[in-house]
Amino acid sequence: MALEIRDIVAGYTREVPILDGVNLKAEDGRVTVILGPNGAGKSTLLKAIYGYLTPQRGEVLHDGRSIVGLKPNDMLRQGIAYLIQGHSVFPRMTVEENLELGGWIMRGDHQRMHTALDSVYARFPRLKEKRRLLAGILSGGEQRMLEVARLTMTGPRTILLDEPSVGLMPRLVDEVYREIIKLKQERYTILIVDQNVKKSISIADYVYALALGRNRYEGPKEDFEKRLDDIVREWI
Amino acid sequence: MDFSLLLEPAILTEVLVQGLVRGAMYALMASGLSLIFGIMGVKNFSHGELFMLGTYAMFFVTVVLGWPWPLGIAFAALALFVFGMLLERTLIETLRRRAGRDWLLDAFILTIGMLVVMQNLALIIFGTERRGVTSLVDGVLVWGPVIVSYERLMVLAVASGVGLALWAFIRFSSLGKAIRAAAQDPDAAQTLGIDIRLVYTITFGIGAALAGLAGGLLISIYPAHPTVGFQPVIKSIACVILGGLGNVPGAIIAALLLGIIEAYSTFFMSAGWQNVVTAALVVIILIVRPSGLFSSSKVERA
Numbered sequence: 347m348a349l350e351i352r353d354i355v356a357g358y359t360r361e362v363p364i365l366d367g368v369n370l371k372a373e374d375g376r377v378t379v380i381l382g383p384n385g386a387g388k389s390t391l392l393k394a395i396y397g398y399l400t401p402q403r404g405e406v407l408h409d410g411r412s413i414v415g416l417k418p419n420d421m422l423r424q425g426i427a428y429l430i431q432g433h434s435v436f437p438r439m440t441v442e443e444n445l446e447l448g449g450w451i452m453r454g455d456h457q458r459m460h461t462a463l464d465s466v467y468a469r470f471p472r473l474k475e476k477r478r479l480l481a482g483i484l485s486g487g488e489q490r491m492l493e494v495a496r497l498t499m500t501g502p503r504t505i506l507l508d509e510p511s512v513g514l515m516p517r518l519v520d521e522v523y524r525e526i527i528k529l530k531q532e533r534y535t536i537l538i539v540d541q542n543v544k545k546s547i548s549i550a551d552y553v554y555a556l557a558l559g560r561n562r563y564e565g566p567k568e569d570f571e572k573r574l575d576d577i578v579r580e581w582i
Numbered sequence: 583m584d585f586s587l588l589l590e591p592a593i594l595t596e597v598l599v600q601g602l603v604r605g606a607m608y609a610l611m612a613s614g615l616s617l618i619f620g621i622m623g624v625k626n627f628s629h630g631e632l633f634m635l636g637t638y639a640m641f642f643v644t645v646v647l648g649w650p651w652p653l654g655i656a657f658a659a660l661a662l663f664v665f666g667m668l669l670e671r672t673l674i675e676t677l678r679r680r681a682g683r684d685w686l687l688d689a690f691i692l693t694i695g696m697l698v699v700m701q702n703l704a705l706i707i708f709g710t711e712r713r714g715v716t717s718l719v720d721g722v723l724v725w726g727p728v729i730v731s732y733e734r735l736m737v738l739a740v741a742s743g744v745g746l747a748l749w750a751f752i753r754f755s756s757l758g759k760a761i762r763a764a765a766q767d768p769d770a771a772q773t774l775g776i777d778i779r780l781v782y783t784i785t786f787g788i789g790a791a792l793a794g795l796a797g798g799l800l801i802s803i804y805p806a807h808p809t810v811g812f813q814p815v816i817k818s819i820a821c822v823i824l825g826g827l828g829n830v831p832g833a834i835i836a837a838l839l840l841g842i843i844e845a846y847s848t849f850f851m852s853a854g855w856q857n858v859v860t861a862a863l864v865v866i867i868l869i870v871r872p873s874g875l876f877s878s879s880k881v882e883r884a
Contacts, residue, residue, distance in 0.1 A: 396773070422775040434770035436763050446756075447763050451775040453756045496774070 347410070348374045348504050348535035349395070349426075354404030356394040363402065364390040366559040372504065375533040377526070379546045382556035383581040388539040389431065391556070392506050395537075396421050396428050408504065423451055425503040429510060435489045435496075437482025441473055444481050448496030466495045487518040494525050504535040511542050523549055543578060547571060557581070587849075592727040597849045598842065603734050603803075605841020606741035610796035611818035612825070612833040613748065614789035620828030621765040621785045624674065624689045628696035629818065630811025632662055632790045634704060636797025637806035641713045644801075651718040655740065658798030659791045666790020669696065670783045678782075704808035714805025737799055744795060745834060748788070752830075761785060765828075816857075817844075820864050826874030836875060 349372040357363040364387045372378040380388050393399050395406055397418045406414050408424055421428065436444055445466060449459050467474035470491055476484065481492055490510075497505060510526065511519040523545055530536060530549065540546035547553060553570040555563040555577055563570070563577055570577070587593050611633060618626050636658040643654035677692055678685050719732045752758040763771040764781040772778050796814065797804070804810050818833075821840055825832030840860060847859045867875060 417777075418772040419775050419777045422773065428773045430769050430773060434767055434773075436766040436770070438766060439759070439762060443759055447759060447771070447774050447776070450756070450760060 348372050348408065349537060350405075350407040351391070351395065352405040352407070354391070354394055354401045354406065356390065356399045356401040356404075358399070360402065364559050365394060365401075367404070368556065368559065369561055370554055370564075372535055372537045373552065374535050375530070376551040377530050377536045377538065377549055378552045378554065379550040380537070380539045380554045380556060381543055381546070382562065385558070386556040386562075387559040388556055389508055390559075392428065392508050392537075392539055395506065396426070422500060422502060426506065427497040427500070427502040427504070428506045429493055429497055429508060431508040431512065433489060433493075435481040435484070435492050438480055440478055441481055441484070441492060442477040444492055444496055445473075445477075445499060448499030452500055462499045462501070466499065470495050486514060487521055490514065490518065490522055491525070494522075494529075498529070498534075502534070504537065505529065507536065507538045507540075509539060509541060511540070511545065519545065543574070547574070590727075592729065593849075595728045595730070597845050599730050599734050599738075601842030601845030602838065603737050603800075603841070604845060605838035606738055607796050607800050607814060608818050608821050608837035608841055609745065609834045610741055610792050610799070611814050612821035612837045613745070613830050614792035615815075615818055616822045616825065616828055616830045616833040617792075618786055618789040619822065620830065621761060622674075622782050623686050624786075625693065626786075626789065627690070627693040627815070628700060629789070629793050630813075630815030631697050631700035631704075632666065632793035632811070633797040633814050634806070634808065634811040635665065635700070636662055636794030637801050637804060637810055638704070638708065638713075638797075639794060640798035640801045641715070641806045644715060644718070645713070654801075655795060655798040659795040662794025662797075663787045663791035665794075667783050667787035669790070670786035674786065675779060675783065701808050701811075708806070708808065710808065712805040712807045714801050717802050733802060740795075740799055744792070748792070749831075757784070817860060820860050823864060824867055824875055826876045829874065829876055832874060832876030 351368060351370040354365050354368050355363050356365045368387070368391060370378075370380070370391070380391065382388050390399065394401050397413070397416050397420065401414060405412060408426060411424075413421070413424055413426075416424065436447065439447070442463070445463060446453075446459065449462055452458050452462075467477070472488060473492060473495055476488070481489065484492065507526070511522050514522065519542070526536065526538070527549055538546055547567060547570060550567045550570075552566055553564065554561065557580075563573075611629060615626060615629050618624055639658040639661045640654045643649050643657045644651050673692060673696065674689060677688055717731075717733050719736050721732045723730045723732060723735065752761060760771065760776045761781055761784070763774070764776060764778055768778050771781075797811075804814070817840065818837065821837040822833050824836035824840070825834070840863070843863065844856045844859060848856050
């Protein structure tokens with residue numbers, strides 16, 4: 347099991363727990379999708395996994411090891427990468443500098459950095475063409491591509507994606523999901539929080555639905571698709 | 583005002599060099615202030631007191647111990663680097679952890695508190711006496727009608743060397759890149775394994791070191807005294823505003839300009855007018871360009 351969350355309780359203040367006992371498993375090499383209405387605690391769950399919030403109760407295991415109490419900047423060393431919501435390239439740094447920062451934790455190892463850069467450029471030739479440009483002048487789709495490329499620089503095991511398609515125009519949305527499918531083919535373990543129900547289910551292996559900080563539903567994609575209308579109607 | 587003096591090369595260069603020396607000091611102070619603001623969002627009002635501590639560190643090494651001046655400057659910078667990191671870790675970091683969203687306003691008040699405490703501690707420990715040296719380097723360079731003291735050339739050389747080193751560090755070193763990344767998107771930087779707390783601590787240390795270095799470098803002009811930091815900090819805040827908040831290169835250019843303008847205004851009017859000139863310049867430039875002379879965007883640039 348790549349990532350396992352047991353009975354987690356967490357929130358921004360002690361009195362109001364946003365997550366009220368959530369359980370979740372993300373299996374190796376699979377795409378696990380978390381759905382739910384606004385305020386269900388989806389993004390908060392990712393933040394709690396990644397150490398931005400310290401859970402008041404519960405356990406987070408990655409590769410069987412507890413990662414509760416680790417700081418966000420420890421997580422990549424544990425093999426967990428995290429794409430935060432919204433734009434996150436460093437706009438006034440070059441594409442290559444952005445990628446090098448993706449490999450910050452292996453900065454002393456020039457050989458490894460070089461190999462990682464080469465493989466990223468092989469996969470995204472457009473980033474190679476533009477590697478000397480400032481990331482801020484890339485198009486929205488290219489910036490997303492750079493963010494995904496940056497995530498994979500160190501070869502993490504698990505990737506957390508927070509609303510990867512939000513705010514993008516439809517054509518780019520498809521591109522983003524194609525990238526996620528590629529990551530899946532490369533055997534990354536992927537956990538996605540998404541508002542784009544149809545798209546994210548189409549690439550999912552297993553689906554969780556949260557409501558008001560609790561598990562509302564879980565099951566393999568096929569089961570979920572059958573009951574999709576019922577579940578979504580409940581949210582509205 | 584006798585503008586025909588402007589035609590005298592000796593006077594022209596004399597005033598220009600005076601202005602550049604002054605500007606170099608403002609630049610050292612302002613680049614530290616601007617760096618701290620650009621990366622942490624903190625406006626450090628106690629920056630002048632870090633300058634003041636630098637002058638005392640310099641006095642201690644060169645006069646009390648009698649060691650050569652390069653050691654004094656190095657010691658002033660190093661001592662303030664360590665002291666700055668301690669201040670950040672103990673006071674500012676604690677505040678950031680506790681106060682949450684509005685902590686920058688609290689930090690503003692905290693740095694004013696730091697100013698008061700440091701000034702008064704200096705008063706208790708060192709008294710009101712001014713402690714300086716007449717000069718660090720003797721001799722003058724004579725080049726035709728132009729005469730420049732080696733001390734001033736030394737100040738300019740050290741300040742430009744430090745400025746270049748700082749630029750290269752921020753631009754090319756991996757820590758420098760991490761600092762810029764943290765300034766542009768702290769959340770994203772953290773997900774890449776960059777320890778934001780450490781970046782902030784080091785940034786504040788660097789800013790403090792630059793102030794300490796400025797204090798040490800200019801001890802022959804600004805002797806150690808509990809309130810010696812007041813003029814430098816007021817002027818360097820003006821430079822930070824003129825250069826565009828958080829824009830370090832902008833602050834440096836503004837500092838050199840301000841130094842030169844002040845030197846000429848002091849020469850042609852009188853010393854009393856220099857603060858008026860600075861203030862007027864800030865007001866006029868803020869009316870014409872509200873985000874500073876060199877701001878390409880509203881956000882910080884390191």
